[in-house]
Amino acid sequence: MLLFLLGRILRLLTLLVAVSVLSFLLLELSPIDPVRAYVGADMLKVGPEQWAKIAEYWGLDQPLPERFARWGMAILRGDFGVSMIFRRPVLAVIGERFLASLALMLTAWVFSGVFGFALGVLAGMKQGTWTDRLIKWYCLTLASTPLFWLALLMLLTFAVWLSWFPIGLGVPAGVPTYEVTLSDRLYHLLLPALTLSITGVAGVALHTRQKLVEVLQSDYVLFARARGESGLQVLLRHGLRNIALPVTTLQFASFSELFGGSILAEQVFSYPGLGQAAVQAGLRGDVPLLLGVVAFSALFVFAGNLAAELLYWLIDPRLRPKGDACEQR
C-alpha cells in the first residue's frame, strides 16, 4: 500500500517536472518576444532603453541555460514568478481564480455524476428497449455538442430572452469585492455550472450503462437469476454494488475534461475563474501565468487520478490482503 502510494507520487513528480520543463523549453524556443507581449499596446511609448530594462528585469538578457537554472530554482522555492497581466504573483492569481473555478467545477461534477448515474442505470436496465435507445442517442448527441455552443444557447435562452440571469461576470459589475454576497455569487454561478453539468452527464451515463450491461451479463447475475431474483432485485443487490466503484472512479478520472469544459464555460459567461485566466495568459503572452496554469492543471488532473486509485484500494475488498481466510479451512 505504502509502496504503491510512493510509486504513484514519484510518477506524479516525474510527469510534473517533465510538463514544466517541456513547457518552459518550448516557450523559450517559440518566436514570441516576451517583452513585446509584456509591453503590449504601449509599444510605441517604450524606448529601446526601457525595453532593455524590462528585459533585464525579467532576466531575459541571459543565455538559455542560465535562465532555465534560475527558473528551476525559483520553482523549487515555490516561486512561479509574477503574472504580467495581473502584476501579482502567479500563485496568488492561481489560488484566487482556482477557488472560483472550483465552485463551478464541483457543482457540475456532483450534478453530472448524480444525474448521469441515474440515467445510465435506467438505460442499462432497459437495455435494447426504446428508453435505452433514447438515452443513448441523447448522450451521444450531447457528447458531440460543442460545449461553448450549448453555453451560448443557455445564455440566449435564460439571459437574453427570459432575462432570468445576468449576461456574465462572476460578480455584479461595479460592486466592490467585499460587498458581494454569497447569493450574488450563487446567482452568477448557476448558469455556467448548469451548462457544464449537462455536458458532463453524457460521459457518466454512457459509462454507467456499459458497466451495468457488463454486470448483467456476468456469471454471478446469471446465478442470481437462477436463484429467483427479479430484475429489480438483481439491480439493487448486485448491480449497484458492482458498478458504483468503477463509475465513481471514472468520475474522478474525468477531471481533465472538467477542466477543459470550465475553460469554455468561463469564457462564454465571463466567469472570472482559472480557465479564463489561462485563456488571457495565452492570448496576451503572460508566460509565467501560462506556465503556472499548465503545471497546476496537471496537478489537478493527477489529484483526480490518484483519488480514483485510492478509492479502489480503500473500498474494493479484492485488493485487500487475503488475510486469515486461508487458515480457516
Added chain:
Amino acid sequence: MKKEAVTTLLEVSDLSITFTQYISGLRQRTIRAIINLSVNINHGEVLAIVGASGSGKSLLAHAILGILPGNACVDGKMVYAGELLTPARQAALRGREIALIPQSVNFLDPLMRVGAQVRSGIFNGNSTALQREIFDRYHLAVGTEQLFPFQLSGGMARRVLVATAAVGSARLIIADEPTPGLHPMIVRETLAHLRELSATGSAVMLITHDISAALETADRIAVFYAGTTVETAPASDFCGDGELLRHPYSKALWQALPQNGFQPIDGSQPSIDNLPCGCLFAPRCSLASRDCLTTVPELRSLRGGETRCHHAA
C-alpha cells in the same frame, strides 16, 4: 420430505435451442446448440448428464431454469411435477423449487459476503439461523460468512456453492459441472453432498464431463453428444466391456476410461455449424451403415434404457 414412489419430477421432450449470432460484416448465422433433446428425472434420484466439455450441457440447465440469454430460441416441451413449465412458472419456481449449483466462485457476487449470498436463497424462516445451520453442516467455520468469494479456498468455495442450493428446500437441484479440475478429495466430498441431497427426496441432475464421477454418484446416466442425448441407461449398465450399453458412443466413452483399456475414440465432435444430416455420431461410428448417414435415428426404449441408434439391440 417424505420418500415418494418412483415418479417423474421433470420431463424434457424434444428440446431444441438455437442462437442467432453476428459474424464479421454483421452477417447473421444460426447455431443449433441443443437438438431434440429428451430426458427425464425422477424424485430422489441422481441423474448424471455426461458429455465432452463444451458440448452445450450447461444450456440444458439454463433452459430448465429459463435463464437463457435473449438471442436464444427455445423449442420443445418441459413438464415439471405434472405441470407445463412456462416462462412464468419457471420464474416462480427457480430458486425455490429448482436450484442451481454453479461451477465456480465466479458465480458468486465478488463484492458480497458469502453468508449474505447464501441467505438470499432462503425465503421463509429465520435466515441467519438457517444459514449458520447449513454452514455448520458443511463444516464451514463461523467466520466464513464474513468472507468475500475471492477469499475462499477451493474446498470452502465448493461447500459454499452446494450450501446455496441446499439451504432452500428445492425439489430439483441442478449441479452444473460442480467438480471442475478439483482435488480428488474435494470431488469425493462434493459428490457425497449431492447424494445426501437426493437421499432427502430431491432429484439431483449432475451435469459433468467426468464419467467416473458420474458413475460413482448417479442412479442413471444420460450420455450427451453434439447437442442431444444419445443414450439413457442405469449406472449399473456401465460395466464389463460395456456390452450392456446401447449406443456405440457410450461404449466408446466407457472403453476410453483408463481402467477399461484406454482406447480413445477417433475423430472429434462435429462442430455445431456443420452438423451431419443423418446420425450425429455417424462420421465416427464403426457400425455406421447407409441409413445412418441419411436418417436421424429416433430415441427409442430398449432394455430399460433409451437410445438413439438404428442398430442398437
Added chain:
Amino acid sequence: MPVSSAKTLLLSCRSFNRRQRTLMVVALTTVCLLALLCGGLLLGEEGLSTNLTNRNMPPSLSYPLGTDWLGRNMLARTVQGLSLSFAVGLAAASTSAFIALVLGLTAALGGKRLDAAITWLVDLFLAVPHLVLLILIAFIFGGGITGVITGVTLTHWPALTRLLRAEVLQLRSAEFVLVSRHLGRSRWWVATRHLLPHLKPQLLVGLILLFPHAILHEAAITFLGFGLSPHRPAIGVILSESMQYLSAGSWWLAFFPGLALLIMVRTFDVLGDNLRLLLDPHSAQE
C-alpha cells in the same frame, strides 16, 4: 406447447436486416460528408462578400441562415467553416493515426524500455487537460493558424496509441504470430504480414472516430480566440463573433453554425460506430 417466447422471435426478426441497415448508414453518412466537402470547395469566396444593404437579416428564403452585421450570407460562411473544420480534422486524424500506429507498434514490439518510454509519453500528454495543452501549443507557435492546426494535429494520438498497443500485444501472443516468429521470421516481416492486416480495421475506425474530437477541439480553440483570423470563417470564430450580437437578439448567428457543427460531428460519430459494427461483430452482439 413450445416454450419459445414470442419475444425472442421478435428480436431476431427486427435484427434480420441489421447488416443492410448498417451498410446503408455508412453509405449515407459518407455521402453527406463528401457533399459538405464539395459544397465548401465549390462555394469559394462567393457569398462571403459584405453586403451592407442586407445586414442582420433573420433567416429567410433567400438567406436560409440569415445574414450577419456585414450582410454576409451565413449559410455560405457556415459551409466554409465546416469545410475548414473538415480539413483540420482530416489533417489531425491522419497524422494522429500515423503517429499512433508507429508508436503503438514500437511500444508493443520494441522491447521493455521502449514500451515504458512510450507509455510514459502517452501519460505525459494525458497529464494536462487537452484544452490547456492546445492553448500552450497555439501560444508557442505564435497564436497563428499554424499554431492551431499543429496543436490539434499533434495532440490526438495518445488514446489511439494505447488502443493499438494493447491490440498488438494481444496479437503478438496469438498462435500464428508465435509460429511465424518460431520459423525465424523477422519482427518486421511479422509486423507487415501479420499485424498490419489485423490492425487495419482498428486503425480505420480509430481514424474516423478521431475526427469528432479534432473538429470539436479546433472549434473550441478558435472560439477562445486563438489562431484563425476573423476573416477566415471557422465555426469557432463565427460563434465567438456572434457573442457581441446576441444581446441584440441575433440568435441565428449562433444557433445555426453551432447546430451545423454538431450535426457534422455526430455524422462522423455515427459513421465510425457503424463501421466498427461491421468490422467487429462482437460489439454488435449485446
